[in-house]
Each structure stands twice: as C-alpha cells, then as structure tokens.
Amino acid sequence: MTSTVRKAGLAVLAATLAFAGAVYGVTRPAAADVTAALTGPQLVADMGAGWNLGNTLEASNNGIPSETAWGNPVVTQALIDRVAASGFKTIRIPVSYLGYIGAAPDYTVNTAWLNRIKEVVDYAYSKGLYVLINMHGDGYKTVSGSWLICDASSQTTIQAKYQKVWQQVATKFSAYSEKLIFESMNENFDGQYGNPTQPCYTNINAYNQIFVNTVRQTGGVNTSRWLLVPGWNTNIDYTAGNYGFVIPTDTYRSSTIPAAEQRLMISVHYYDPWDFTGTEDGTITQWGAAATNPAKKSTWGQEDFMDAQLKKMQDTFVVRGYPVFVGEYGSIDKTSYDSANNTYRANYARTLVATAKKYGAATAYWDNGWNGQHGFGLFDRSANTVTQQGIITAIMAGLGTQPSTSPSPSTSPSPSTSPSPSTSPTGGTGACRVTSTVNAWNTGLTNTLTVTNTGTTAINGWTLAFTLATGQTITSGWSAAYAPSSGTVTATNASYNGAIPAAGSVSIGYQATHTGNAAAPTAFKLNGATCS
Known part of the structure; x- marks a missing residue:
C-alpha cells in the first residue's frame, strides 16, 4: 500500500x-540565476x-x-x-x-x-x-x-x-x-x-x-x-x-x-x-x-x-x-x-x-x-x-550535519521577515566559525551564513559583524536583524535563536543587490571575537 x-x-x-x-x-521577487548550474x-x-x-x-x-x-x-x-x-x-x-x-x-x-x-x-x-x-x-x-x-x-x-x-x-x-x-x-x-x-x-x-x-x-x-x-x-x-x-x-x-x-x-x-x-x-x-x-x-x-x-x-x-x-x-x-x-x-x-x-x-x-x-x-x-x-x-x-539551533517549542518567532532582536548579547565571546553560501545572479544574490560555536561554553545572545563587498546592499534578511544595509553590517540574533550551545550552530541569511561583485562577506566577528 x-x-x-x-x-x-x-x-x-x-x-x-x-x-x-x-x-x-x-x-x-525572484530573479534569474546566471551562475553555473550544479552537477x-x-x-x-x-x-x-x-x-x-x-x-x-x-x-x-x-x-x-x-x-x-x-x-x-x-x-x-x-x-x-x-x-x-x-x-x-x-x-x-x-x-x-x-x-x-x-x-x-x-x-x-x-x-x-x-x-x-x-x-x-x-x-x-x-x-x-x-x-x-x-x-x-x-x-x-x-x-x-x-x-x-x-x-x-x-x-x-x-x-x-x-x-x-x-x-x-x-x-x-x-x-x-x-x-x-x-x-x-x-x-x-x-x-x-x-x-x-x-x-x-x-x-x-x-x-x-x-x-x-x-x-x-x-x-x-x-x-x-x-x-x-x-x-x-x-x-x-x-x-x-x-x-x-x-x-x-x-x-x-x-x-x-x-x-x-x-x-x-x-x-x-x-x-x-x-x-x-x-x-x-x-x-x-x-x-x-x-x-x-x-x-x-x-x-x-x-x-x-x-x-x-x-x-x-x-x-x-x-x-x-x-x-x-x-x-x-x-x-x-x-x-x-x-x-x-x-x-x-x-x-x-x-x-x-x-x-x-x-x-x-x-x-x-x-x-x-x-x-x-x-x-x-x-x-x-x-x-x-x-x-x-x-x-x-x-x-x-x-x-551528517549539525542542525541549526531550533526555536524553543514554547515560543514563536516574530512574524516579520527579519525577526526583532532579543535583548543585548550577554555572553559567549569564545571561538567561532562562519561559512557563507552565496547564490548570485546578474544584479542580486542570497547568502546563507552558518555560525558555529567552536568554543567550550554556550553563547547566550549574539551579534555577528561582517563586511560586505563594495557595491552590495542588503534588501531583506531572515533569522536576524541587520544594520546598516551596506559596509560593515551587524546581524543581531532573533528572539528564538540567541542560544548557541558549544559545538552548535545557527543559520541566518539575507538577500542583497550588487553592482558586479557578488563575493562573500569577510571579517566575521561574533560578540567581538574574530571567527575563522
């Protein structure tokens, strides 16, 4: 059957x-992807x-x-x-x-x-x-x-x-x-x-x-x-x-x-x-x-x-x-x-x-x-x-992947596309790793960032700072609040993903326009600590 x-x-x-x-x-809105297709x-x-x-x-x-x-x-x-x-x-x-x-x-x-x-x-x-x-x-x-x-x-x-x-x-x-x-x-x-x-x-x-x-x-x-x-x-x-x-x-x-x-x-x-x-x-x-x-x-x-x-x-x-x-x-x-x-x-x-x-x-x-x-x-x-x-x-x-930190079953995220941030970060400046997955087309891109806590203690509340490539401007985002929209940007955790346990990770992302340079961001810092 x-x-x-x-x-x-x-x-x-x-x-x-x-x-x-x-x-x-x-x-x-969606846009055409002119990058090479995956095998x-x-x-x-x-x-x-x-x-x-x-x-x-x-x-x-x-x-x-x-x-x-x-x-x-x-x-x-x-x-x-x-x-x-x-x-x-x-x-x-x-x-x-x-x-x-x-x-x-x-x-x-x-x-x-x-x-x-x-x-x-x-x-x-x-x-x-x-x-x-x-x-x-x-x-x-x-x-x-x-x-x-x-x-x-x-x-x-x-x-x-x-x-x-x-x-x-x-x-x-x-x-x-x-x-x-x-x-x-x-x-x-x-x-x-x-x-x-x-x-x-x-x-x-x-x-x-x-x-x-x-x-x-x-x-x-x-x-x-x-x-x-x-x-x-x-x-x-x-x-x-x-x-x-x-x-x-x-x-x-x-x-x-x-x-x-x-x-x-x-x-x-x-x-x-x-x-x-x-x-x-x-x-x-x-x-x-x-x-x-x-x-x-x-x-x-x-x-x-x-x-x-x-x-x-x-x-x-x-x-x-x-x-x-x-x-x-x-x-x-x-x-x-x-x-x-x-x-x-x-x-x-x-x-x-x-x-x-x-x-x-x-x-x-x-x-x-x-x-x-x-x-x-x-x-x-x-x-x-x-x-x-x-x-x-x-x-x-x-x-074989580390799941993102899931929202607590007892709470619901804000209905906005970019959830409102929680209170100011309170801890966790240990080691971190950030991976970036960019999907680009002629004038736009989306980027998914996976932030991993490689330290030995949990992070409770976080901000992630990074630098966008010249000519890129964030138009919308998810699972974090982003400001400003260009240059050096700070992403602040949403109400439901502020906790990152040791060896845990969260995924956030944004959509942006660009003027020809679709490169991934650089200079990641989590709560002030430089990430690999």
Missing part, C-alpha cells in the same frame, strides 16, 4: 478539524535535508483546490522560517490544480491560484532554500475532479490539458534560479497495487516527456533547471526494475549544459514497511536493530531491505548521472500504543536519510500537518512550533 491511501484517509480525518491562520510576511552530486549535497508542506496546496474540496480544506491553517512566512531554522534546506510543495483549470483549448489556470502558489514558493525561495513544486492530486482517482488518469480513454485531451497547465506554471517561474525545481506529477498509476500495466505506464512516460519538452520550451532558466520525473507510483521496484519506465529525452535543454551532464532527477517515495510507517493500529510500533519487542517489529523492511532498495536507484540512475530524490518518507505517530514509538520513528528517519545519502539521493520528510495519533507532523503549523524535535535531530544526524 502506498501514500495514496494514506493521504486520502488522513484528509478525511483532518477535514473534521478547524484551524485558523493568518497570512503575514513579506514576499520578495548531480553537487545538487544532492546542496539540497540537504528536505521537508514536505503536505496536505496544503494539494488539498481540495469538491474538486476545487483549497489550502485549508484538509484542516491545515493558511501557510505563513513564520512557518517556513521555523522549518528553515530547524535545519531544513529543501521544501517540497505539493500542488493541485483540478477545478482551477479552465476550458479547452487554453485550459487557463486561475490567476489567483497561480499567484498564491507563487507567494508560498517565495516564502521558502527568498530564504535561499530549494523549493520543489509539482502536480499532485490531479492524478488520483480518489480525488474529486481528478483528470490526469493514465488508464482513461481520452488521452489526447488529457495530454493537451497537461501540456497547457505546465506551460503556464513554467512561464510563471521562468526567471527563478535553479533552486526552484519542477516535478512532473505525483504517484501516478492506475490505482491497482501490483505489477504495472500497459498502456498505462506508456501514458505516464508520455506525461513525463510532455513535461520536460514544455518546461524547456518556455525559456529563461527553465532551459537548464533541474526537472524531477517519477516512474509508476514513485515505486522503487517499478521504476528501477524492468517494468517499462523510460527516462525522458531532454532535446530542448540549454546548449550551455555540458553534454555529459544531466538535468533530470528521478523521483521515488519510501514507506516500507507500511505496517510500521502507515497502518493505523498498534500492532507494529518498532523498527530496526534497536527494537526490543519482536512482536511489535515487522517481519520485513528493516535496514538491509532499505539499503538494497536505495542501492537499486544508485545502480540504475545515479551512476548514469541522474540524481535521485526520495520525495516522501516518514512514519505515523503510534505513541498512544507504544510510548517508545517516537524512538523508532527517529531511528527510521535517520537511517533512511543516511542510506539515501550513501547512494546519491536527496530526501524530503512527509509532513501532513497532523500531530498526535497517526500524524506525520513535525511542526504545529498554527503556533509555528516544533513538535517532534527528536525526529528532526535524527534527520540531521543521518545527513
């Missing part, structure tokens, strides 16, 4: 809940830990997309700030179009809906995160108004509609840098679990090819950005095995891309064993070598199986230059049956992320916004707080 059933069932449950949310934050291995490394904004922009009611239809609040900048502060570098945003697509032959997508998609994308993109958007619920037979059905008889009409929708979406984002990735569809199959059928798989391959051709032909950065395509139901066996998956040709990509390099990624999901990750009962609540009760542990799908499955993706695709993206994984909360369940959920997440990294794949945890029994949630999206720090820590550990 895959996540089609999972999402449908949880959607019904979530629809009974009432949440309230308010939109706030500042959306900043596959570089891309996977740079994407880091990923997270899904699930059950939101793909939610719908009677065939009409509605981000609150399945019980989640309206997405805010503050939520994305919290996700980024927790260490995630990539956000996947599932999207449905459904009844917001107009009539033939133009199939015009509702303007307000496209603008809302852009607004949510910008919450993450403007922070320097990787962002993935797809076509999600339009291919589920269980969703009212779905139409991207691979075994339907009207394939000519379906394919024309699919082409027009992607043409509009790709055009909307054609100037965004390659930190925006498009995914052709989600878990498309005929609804029958078992070996793929023909010609349904042939039609899935056709959708992928239309997607690649259409996006490339819209021009701009779309001629070179990374594109993500799935096989049958994003299933590893049916994608890597001899069941009919065909990698699209990339005829219309930019001639500036070296011939030996790819710009296509392969999408799969991982929820094995489902009796641990998704079955909503208390029978199987433990996973992995650390399990203490054999009766609560599945008879299959343990570490060796996970390793073998992800190795298939490396052997079939990664070695040929096609990176793999495990766009969904995770396990539901069964602590009501077994108080130790979260330990095994964390073990599962850590092992999946580490194994994927081992075999050249990036990952994104499936978060449906639901906390408590049977939920996948890592965050409370109304309070913008962390609910499963243990799982988040495990994800970062699996990736």
Whole structure:
C-alpha cells in the first residue's frame, strides 16, 4: 500500500478539524540565476535535508483546490522560517490544480491560484532554500475532479490539458534560479497495487516527456533547471526494475549544459514497511536493530531491505548521472500504543536519510500537518512550533550535519521577515566559525551564513559583524536583524535563536543587490571575537 491511501484517509480525518491562520510576511521577487548550474552530486549535497508542506496546496474540496480544506491553517512566512531554522534546506510543495483549470483549448489556470502558489514558493525561495513544486492530486482517482488518469480513454485531451497547465506554471517561474525545481506529477498509476500495466505506464512516460519538452520550451532558466520525473507510483521496484519506465529525452535543454551532464532527477517515495510507517493500529510500533519487542517489529523492511532498495536507484540512475530524490518518507505517530514509538520513528528517519545519502539521493520528510495519533507532523503549523524535535535531530544526524539551533517549542518567532532582536548579547565571546553560501545572479544574490560555536561554553545572545563587498546592499534578511544595509553590517540574533550551545550552530541569511561583485562577506566577528 502506498501514500495514496494514506493521504486520502488522513484528509478525511483532518477535514473534521478547524484551524485558523493568518497570512503575514513579506514576499520578495525572484530573479534569474546566471551562475553555473550544479552537477548531480553537487545538487544532492546542496539540497540537504528536505521537508514536505503536505496536505496544503494539494488539498481540495469538491474538486476545487483549497489550502485549508484538509484542516491545515493558511501557510505563513513564520512557518517556513521555523522549518528553515530547524535545519531544513529543501521544501517540497505539493500542488493541485483540478477545478482551477479552465476550458479547452487554453485550459487557463486561475490567476489567483497561480499567484498564491507563487507567494508560498517565495516564502521558502527568498530564504535561499530549494523549493520543489509539482502536480499532485490531479492524478488520483480518489480525488474529486481528478483528470490526469493514465488508464482513461481520452488521452489526447488529457495530454493537451497537461501540456497547457505546465506551460503556464513554467512561464510563471521562468526567471527563478535553479533552486526552484519542477516535478512532473505525483504517484501516478492506475490505482491497482501490483505489477504495472500497459498502456498505462506508456501514458505516464508520455506525461513525463510532455513535461520536460514544455518546461524547456518556455525559456529563461527553465532551459537548464533541474526537472524531477517519477516512474509508476514513485515505486522503487517499478521504476528501477524492468517494468517499462523510460527516462525522458531532454532535446530542448540549454546548449550551455555540458553534454555529459544531466538535468533530470528521478523521483521515488519510501514507506516500507507500511505496517510500521502507515497502518493505523498498534500492532507494529518498532523498527530496526534497536527494537526490543519482536512482536511489535515487522517481519520485513528493516535496514538491509532499505539499503538494497536505495542501492537499486544508485545502480540504475545515479551512476548514469541522474540524481535521485526520495520525495516522501516518514512514519505515523503510534505513541498512544507504544510510548517508545517516537524512538523508532527517529531511528527510521535517520537511517533512511543516511542510506539515501550513501547512494546519491536527496530526501524530503512527509509532513501532513497532523500531530498526535497517526500524524506525520513535525511542526504545529498554527503556533509555528516544533513538535517532534527528536525526529528532526535524527534527520540531521543521518545527513551528517549539525542542525541549526531550533526555536524553543514554547515560543514563536516574530512574524516579520527579519525577526526583532532579543535583548543585548550577554555572553559567549569564545571561538567561532562562519561559512557563507552565496547564490548570485546578474544584479542580486542570497547568502546563507552558518555560525558555529567552536568554543567550550554556550553563547547566550549574539551579534555577528561582517563586511560586505563594495557595491552590495542588503534588501531583506531572515533569522536576524541587520544594520546598516551596506559596509560593515551587524546581524543581531532573533528572539528564538540567541542560544548557541558549544559545538552548535545557527543559520541566518539575507538577500542583497550588487553592482558586479557578488563575493562573500569577510571579517566575521561574533560578540567581538574574530571567527575563522
């Protein structure tokens, strides 16, 4: 069983809940990235830990997309700030179009809906995160108004509609840098679990090819950005095995891309064993070598199986230059049956992320916004707080990175783009290290700064001083307050990230304009102490 059933069932449950949310934050414009594109291995490394904004922009009611239809609040900048502060570098945003697509032959997508998609994308993109958007619920037979059905008889009409929708979406984002990735569809199959059928798989391959051709032909950065395509139901066996998956040709990509390099990624999901990750009962609540009760542990799908499955993706695709993206994984909360369940959920997440990294794949945890029994949630999206720090820590550990200091679950960050600083720094002038990740385009750049406390005592409140290159001016920032906007700048901690434990780190960042010099800043000092 895959996540089609999972999402449908949880959607019904979530629809009974009432949440309230308010939109706030500042959306900043995107610009074309004219810097060299990353290779596959570089891309996977740079994407880091990923997270899904699930059950939101793909939610719908009677065939009409509605981000609150399945019980989640309206997405805010503050939520994305919290996700980024927790260490995630990539956000996947599932999207449905459904009844917001107009009539033939133009199939015009509702303007307000496209603008809302852009607004949510910008919450993450403007922070320097990787962002993935797809076509999600339009291919589920269980969703009212779905139409991207691979075994339907009207394939000519379906394919024309699919082409027009992607043409509009790709055009909307054609100037965004390659930190925006498009995914052709989600878990498309005929609804029958078992070996793929023909010609349904042939039609899935056709959708992928239309997607690649259409996006490339819209021009701009779309001629070179990374594109993500799935096989049958994003299933590893049916994608890597001899069941009919065909990698699209990339005829219309930019001639500036070296011939030996790819710009296509392969999408799969991982929820094995489902009796641990998704079955909503208390029978199987433990996973992995650390399990203490054999009766609560599945008879299959343990570490060796996970390793073998992800190795298939490396052997079939990664070695040929096609990176793999495990766009969904995770396990539901069964602590009501077994108080130790979260330990095994964390073990599962850590092992999946580490194994994927081992075999050249990036990952994104499936978060449906639901906390408590049977939920996948890592965050409370109304309070913008962390609910499963243990799982988040495990994800970062699996990736081999030091997570940013996460905001305390009992407090929420300021809703402004640059959170208000806390009181004056009170301590911590020990050793420090700062790394800078600049992504530049013709007149602008974003820069993510990771500040690490390499001393032996905790830092409680901080200011980071640094010198911008000549001609650079900060226009907006996140996770700190910045002043002045050029020259020697001081970044002061936000209300939720002032504490940096020994060997801990925080990530902050800003967007800036430049007049030709996009160099990283220099002369870092943390609370007056020079950093390496």
